[in-house]
Amino acid sequence: MIAKYQVYLVGGAVRDALLALPVIDHDWVVTGATPEQLEQQGYQQVGKQFPVFLHPKSKEEYALARKEKKQGQGYTGFICDFSPDISLEEDLERRDLTINAIAQDKDGALIDPFHGQQDLRDRVLRHVSDAFIEDPLRILRVARFAARFHHFGFTIAPETIRLMQTISTSGELSSLSAERVWKELEKALNTQHANIFCSVLKEVNALDKLFPELVWEEDLNLIESLSQKNITPAQRWAMLCKNTPLAQLTRLHERIRCPNQFKILAEQTRSFIENQHIPMDSIAWESWLVCVNAIKKPQPYVLLIEVLSHLTNSDIHDWQSLRNTIATINAAPFIKQGLSGAELGQALKKARTEALDKTLSPLIN
Numbered sequence: 001m002i003a004k005y006q007v008y009l010v011g012g013a014v015r016d017a018l019l020a021l022p023v024i025d026h027d028w029v030v031t032g033a034t035p036e037q038l039e040q041q042g043y044q045q046v047g048k049q050f051p052v053f054l055h056p057k058s059k060e061e062y063a064l065a066r067k068e069k070k071q072g073q074g075y076t077g078f079i080c081d082f083s084p085d086i087s088l089e090e091d092l093e094r095r096d097l098t099i100n101a102i103a104q105d106k107d108g109a110l111i112d113p114f115h116g117q118q119d120l121r122d123r124v125l126r127h128v129s130d131a132f133i134e135d136p137l138r139i140l141r142v143a144r145f146a147a148r149f150h151h152f153g154f155t156i157a158p159e160t161i162r163l164m165q166t167i168s169t170s171g172e173l174s175s176l177s178a179e180r181v182w183k184e185l186e187k188a189l190n191t192q193h194a195n196i197f198c199s200v201l202k203e204v205n206a207l208d209k210l211f212p213e214l215v216w217e218e219d220l221n222l223i224e225s226l227s228q229k230n231i232t233p234a235q236r237w238a239m240l241c242k243n244t245p246l247a248q249l250t251r252l253h254e255r256i257r258c259p260n261q262f263k264i265l266a267e268q269t270r271s272f273i274e275n276q277h278i279p280m281d282s283i284a285w286e287s288w289l290v291c292v293n294a295i296k297k298p299q300p301y302v303l304l305i306e307v308l309s310h311l312t313n314s315d316i317h318d319w320q321s322l323r324n325t326i327a328t329i330n331a332a333p334f335i336k337q338g339l340s341g342a343e344l345g346q347a348l349k350k351a352r353t354e355a356l357d358k359t360l361s362p363l364i365n
């Protein structure tokens with residue numbers, strides 16, 4: 001006979017529904033149950049650290065209500081109590097923000113012991129309890145919620161800012177893995193206010209600790225560029241890194257194990273900006289177009305020139321016509337003439353440079 005247990009919707013799904021945002025993921029909390037009971041019902045355990053299960057049909061996440069107590073350093077240093085007598089309120093109390101600590105029962109009633117609904121109305125990101133400091137990742141989470149909800153007018157409660165500063169100075173940020181930091185950063189880059197993510201981290205003294213190589217300077221052009229709807233997270237990253245010297249940027253990418261798609265775009269962008277003071281003739285443009293693989297990789301090239309045209313306030317069509325110019329030149333006639341190897345390469349380069357000369361005269365420089 002299975003004892004009666006209760007299931008509640010929690011976290012982001014309740015918060016986003018109250019903000020009238022689309023809900024994608026549903027996280028559930030189960031009280032009054034044991035892992036064995038859930039397994040008997042066909043739930044599949046997935047959490048190694050915590051008792052988290054997948055629903056047999058929907059595959060949504062169901063976690064046993066739990067209390068956590070920090071023991072050692074880092075993410076793994078937790079003692080986790082998930083006995084069936086842990087109450088919903090106890091589970092909500094260990095959560096990061098009041099707006100993330102609202103639960104909804106199966107009849108739709110809200111359970112909100114930490115006044116998350118009031119904070120949603122007041123547009124405040126506020127920690128639930130002192131347990132907030134037990135997880136340094138929460139600094140990044142709050143910074144990204146501040147970015148994501150900036151357009152609603154959300155601010156961070158001063159007492160939460162103080163706790164974030166305490167975490168920063170404790171040295172705990174260094175215990176976060178590159179993967180976890182990257183995941184939060186990537187989510188922030190999916191918002192239209194990624195600059196807020198950086199400025200919050202700076203305010204709580206975490207930016208220097210998490211991304212010491214990043215040269216972060218906000219300007220109106222950058223804020224406006226980042227806020228465009230139709231740009232990719234990789235383009236936002238390239239924009240955010242525009243002031244970071246190339247050598248530092250390469251080190252940063254290595255350290256945070258940045259995916260190639262982000263790394264290449266940001267480094268190409270920075271490299272262009274770094275050399276912008278050098279006048280470009282047709283030879284230089286040809287080398288640059290070859291270097292950024294403009295012919296063979298037209299899609300990444302479009303992403304690059306979209307970023308550059310925003311950052312340098314120039315017309316994207318100019319860059320497009322440069323690519324189009326060299327794209328029309330192909331090797332076939334030179335091969336017919338009997339050229340191959342280095343000779344063929346030189347002939348192509350010469351032809352591209354001459355064509356660029358004609359395109360360039362009415363355009364750039």
Ligand SMILES: Nc1ccn([C@@H]2O[C@H](COP(=O)(O)OP(=O)(O)OP(=O)(O)O)[C@@H](O)[C@H]2O)c(=O)n1
Pocket residue numbers: 010011012013025027094095096097100101135137138141
């Ligand atoms: N370090 C963390 C991670 C998660 N949570 C809690 O677990 C819930 C689910 O976490 P997650 O799915 O990572 O985030 P969401 O809040 O659902 O937000 P998102 O829309 O980004 O998925 C959060 O709402 C919060 O209550 C927490 O307190 N501390």
